Amino acid sequence: MKRLIHKWKTVLLLLLVAGLIVASFNRMVGSFNEYWLGKHISHWNEQEGTPTPDDVMKMDRLYQSAINHTPHAPEVLQLGGHLSEWQAYIAEDDTDIKKQHFSEALSRYRASIKERTTWPYAWFDLAKAKVRASEVDEEFQTALLTSIRLGPNERTLQTGVVQLGLLTWHSLDEQAQNIILETLTSVYQREPRKIYQAAKDYQRTELFCSLVAGDAWVDAQCAKVK
Numbered sequence: 001m002k003r004l005i006h007k008w009k010t011v012l013l014l015l016l017v018a019g020l021i022v023a024s025f026n027r028m029v030g031s032f033n034e035y036w037l038g039k040h041i042s043h044w045n046e047q048e049g050t051p052t053p054d055d056v057m058k059m060d061r062l063y064q065s066a067i068n069h070t071p072h073a074p075e076v077l078q079l080g081g082h083l084s085e086w087q088a089y090i091a092e093d094d095t096d097i098k099k100q101h102f103s104e105a106l107s108r109y110r111a112s113i114k115e116r117t118t119w120p121y122a123w124f125d126l127a128k129a130k131v132r133a134s135e136v137d138e139e140f141q142t143a144l145l146t147s148i149r150l151g152p153n154e155r156t157l158q159t160g161v162v163q164l165g166l167l168t169w170h171s172l173d174e175q176a177q178n179i180i181l182e183t184l185t186s187v188y189q190r191e192p193r194k195i196y197q198a199a200k201d202y203q204r205t206e207l208f209c210s211l212v213a214g215d216a217w218v219d220a221q222c223a224k225v226k
Helices: 002-046 053-069 074-089 095-115 120-132 138-150 155-167 174-190 192-201 205-211 216-225
Strands: none
Touching (some): 002 074, 120 155
16 A cells, blocks of 8 residues: 555656646747747837848747747737737738737737736737727727836836827827826926927927926927927
């Protein structure tokens, strides 16, 4: 009897070790592909050009490998959202395919958020993708405001939130506008020229100038448009 118990303990231990080896292998392969996928996406996000279909296919292979080995990794799902957006961009004039890829991007961002609800950049990615998919709705506002709440000390994020808020200003409800205005005031004090340029790029100069004042350079620019 004792020998039988010992045998089962040994079997269970071996199964546990085997499981740990498989999990470790999956994580290693997933992390490797995630790393290179992130490198590729960062490269194209920083370029003025657009990746070729072959580039996108290569990134898709990296994503599929990463997600197959680590199906619940929030960072992989978030990168997958970026990939889907690139796939939408290179679809050119095929509206149905664009919609399909944007829908896929939104699903991947939502899945990433589900796995890691406190990561503000995933919420911001969801908000940006909603705008690109022409879905400025309640989910968009929730994503935008949640990114503000979760990343109060993330300067780059806060600047991006203000830019997106100015772009969609007239589609926001009063509460959202007030929160964006508070964030704008905070960011404006640090980078007034950058925020002014964002407003100009989004053709929101008059709106921006009606909301802020106090910086000599910005005041001079605003005087030209009044």
